[in-house]
Amino acid sequence: MQFELSTPNLDAAKLAAALRPLDPDARVVFDAGRGRLEVISVATAAQVLGVLDGIGCPATPLEKEVHISGGSTCCGHCS
Numbered sequence: 001m002q003f004e005l006s007t008p009n010l011d012a013a014k015l016a017a018a019l020r021p022l023d024p025d026a027r028v029v030f031d032a033g034r035g036r037l038e039v040i041s042v043a044t045a046a047q048v049l050g051v052l053d054g055i056g057c058p059a060t061p062l063e064k065e066v067h068i069s070g071g072s073t074c075c076g077h078c079s
Helices: 012-019 045-054
Strands: 002-005 027-031 036-040 059-061
Touching (some): 002 045, 012 027
16 A cells, blocks of 8 residues: 655655554555555554644645655666
């Protein structure tokens, strides 16, 4: 699942640490330049949004997934 974050200057380690109580095996890929986050987890989107809001980072789910380097949306055809 992917989200657009409203708060700049976050790092992936902080985001992963915040999500760890929901899913210790969650993986995150964060594109700081675009403010986009991909979360690969057993947690629901609502749970992830709640955690993000709890750390002061309101987010909205992306309706259409985009390529985030290292994430699961990679089809292998980027030039």
